[in-house]
Amino acid sequence: MATLGALDRKLLRDLREMRGQAVAIIFILVAGVAAYVSMASVMDTLQHTLDRYYEEYAFGDGFATVRRAPEEVAERLGTTPGIVQVQTRVVAMVNLEIAGYDDQVAGLMVSVPGDRQPELNRLFLRTGSLPAAGRENEVLLNEVFAEAHGLCAGDTLAAVINGRRRTLQVTGVALSPEHLMQVQPGVLFPDPERFGVLWINRSALAAALDMRGAFNDVSFRLAPKADVRTVIDQVDLLLAPYGGQGAYARADQGSHRMITEEFNQLRGMAAVLPSIFLAIAAFLLNIVIARVVSLQREQIGVLKAFGYRDRAIGWHYVKLVLSITCVGTVIGMALGVWAGRALGTVYLEFFRFPYLEYALNPPVVVTAVLLTSGAALIGVMRAVRQAILLPPAEAMRPAPPSLYRQTLVERLGLRRFLAQPSRMILRNIERRPFRALFAVTGVACACAILVMGLFFVDSIDHVVHFQYGIAQREDLMVSFFEPAPTAALYELANLPGVQYAEPFRSVPVRLRRGHRSYQTGIEGIPANAYLRRVIDTELEPVPIPAEGIVLTERLATMLDARLGDEVVVEVLEGRRRTTRVPVSGLTQQYLGLAVYMEIEALGRLVNDGQALSGVYLLVDERYEDTLMQALRRRPRIAGILSQERAIRAYFDHAANFLLVYTLVLSLFAGIIAFGVVYNNVRVSLSERERELASLRVLGFTRGEIAYILLGESVLLTLLSIPLGIVIGSLGSDAYMKALETDMYTIPVVLTRGTYATAASVVLVATLISALIVRSRLNRLDLIAVLKTRE
Amino acid sequence: MAQEVIFRARGLSKIYDMGEVKVQALRQVDLELFAHEMVVFLGASGSGKSTLVNILGGLDTATAGEVLYRDRDLTRADDRELTEYRRHHVGFVFQFYNLIPSLTARENVAIVTEIACQPMTPAEALELVGLGGRMDHFPAQLSGGEQQRVAIARAIAKRPAVLLCDEPTGALDSQTGVIVLEALETINHDLGTTTAIITHNVVQAEIAGRIIHLKDGEIARIETNTRRTPARELQW
């Protein structure tokens, strides 16, 4: 017991003695654990919240739109095997007018039963109330939309419903699981200023649309074990006579699909990257600890000489190291939970959940603890074993004077360019290649993490530029309520301010090949299209083939279709023909899964003459306002849309949390770099104190010895930057491959700015640790160092 | 003949303050060292020899009293001045050689000559200590005595006015020790470097012209040795 006491006292003193290294270790640990715990817990939190929200607000499992179906059909739907609950509705796309806002605003008007919540897709009332029963002119607004225009209960806005203008009064603001992502059909990204969801009493909407006793939209809930595919087919069969446009499952529902994409992407950022982060931290921890313990080699020899058992010695060092890692892990966890909650509130804003339920799942905690303490323990054991294996007499002697030799640089004849201090730096690096390698790897990893965290913003810029600069060059997309004759094109082309007009046709279809299918729309464009172009895999615009369809590469993969293969095209409108069409081209597109066809060929496929769904316009900016007014007066126009504005709006919003994310990441990577460099210099210092003191005695200045010690770190950091950039680029590629979704692929775009930021962060971390060590060097006790045995 | 004074110490005291205990390592020491002389500090372990020599060499500062190196007041010098002083005027040799393991013998010397004013070449310095043939060996490839001679060559290569040696033979057997002392003798004789050697070995003191006896931090007596024994004839 007495001896144990002495050993424990040694432990405490050692801890105080090595607080420099301990702090470096704790830094690495805190960064690794906090990054991992915060991001992993955010992911758990979001998924948890989403699941609960869907459940509590009865989000539908399947959806379908029809032209007009009598209410009795709902009963038949309800008795379809696999369906347990049905909610019919009336919905309409309307044009909105908001005082003080000039752009075209589209609205999706959805009916609510009147005075009570619908049974499916219930609403969360943020403020105000549902439209009162019998009130024809009351609406409830979706929160993002209401906020974008500063509307709240009591305000008014106008809507053109089925050609008639109506003034509506806002009764409140709500959230719906169905419109977590409020996206206008046909648009890829949310734009809360130009598109909003409104809820109105069914009686009111039905009256306006001539839908009394009928519905045009239905959602349903499935029995727990029902097969979605079979149910959807049943529903399609049942609804076909009423102009059914193809039922789809929750997985294909716009908002859900988008949020799933978001989550997948987040999961990549929030799980993949922090896991790499934690693994790197664990790896560094292992090495750092092994080194700290090997500094104690002489003491291990002495303890052995005194008759301590190997196990007791091992346990001693395990305790030493665990006491450090425990502190690091606990601080890291606490910081991680704190940062996780903070990130959670950022996402809460973004996704507009009614509430957020913070969740820290046990696997996250267990992974963090096991990985870090495991890495630490392996590190200790490795070093202690090495010391224990030596006979005590040998261990008590300092590690054998290592043989230095002339370095490669010198042997290459560059010797005369190097003064002694520089030679010392080079030889020291060459003598301990593994240590140098470790330092380089560690800093390179930090640098790589930074590259992986930073490139994203540039990639998104690139996508936007590509999509809207090369592939979709129109300023405005004008779409018609009903397919219009070709004359409409010339009519619009002649409006003042229109520089160029190009027709398009879009047709909802289901593509099938074998057992694979995908529900989407075919976009018809002219053969010599100028505004909307098909881009091949080399990113060059190519003319659209006269026959057959052109698929996005990813969609082709999903359908397992190659060039020349035939796909079954099921048209979901008009005469609903089903035809086999060859794949005549493949196109590369970052966003969306578009399918293109020559516009006349598409007309033949649908078999209803040469109708247009809309027109793309190139607009003279000076006339944009007058043109907008002219367009808005035309009754047949359903929407006027600027995709670019929508995507800009979306990414401006997303930029917020990308920024938070990037900052957090840079901070943690900086800390890791600092931990590695600082530890490296500290261990070097304790090994070379004597040498440096000798130099001071010989008349070297503080600056000169600092150069010898710190020059090495700076040199290693400089070496590690290119390596880090290479690792970071490879990592980014892998990372983006993992994030690729149906909706988009994001190319890795690495800019000089990214490299420069990554390099600066690790350089600054190196300089900070150099400065700290430099202040210790200044306090070097010359006499004390020289008195001790070599 | 009137001898030039190199060091002049007056009322030199050194107290190590360690909280509760204060150790008085030097008490009111008055002392002169002359140009070109070889002097030995003799005394039991703990008598204050190292403390005194470290203060003379600018490695440590006195608590009270003053030391002059020629006209230079070492007691009031700051770290920068002391560094400059060590760089150009003093050579040190320690019991443990303190060579830089990553540099060869020649480079260990060069590290000093590169920052000195009018140094000899590393080769010359190593020739002086009889190591002309081992210049490109690293410390780990040399014996203890050879390493100590490299340390001597390193100390004198910048042609310092003073060479301070703290128990230079302390870690060596007597045969090797003799070779090291011979090297110091050569330096003192050929270059005229003022040489101060610390030892607790009475026999070794015979090589010096003056022997300064220290006891409990005070100079017990100063003995002038008229019949200096060449190092090669010493035996202990």
Ligand SMILES: Nc1ncnc2c1ncn2[C@@H]1O[C@H](COP(=O)(O)OP(=O)(O)O)[C@@H](O)[C@H]1O
């Ligand atoms: N750094 C120090 N702290 C405290 N006491 C010291 C220190 N250095 C030397 N001493 C004490 O000063 C006295 C003189 O030491 P020193 O000059 O090293 O003696 P010598 O070299 O003659 O053996 C001794 O009692 C020693 O314990």
Ligand SMILES: [Mg+2]
């Ligand atoms: Mg001594």
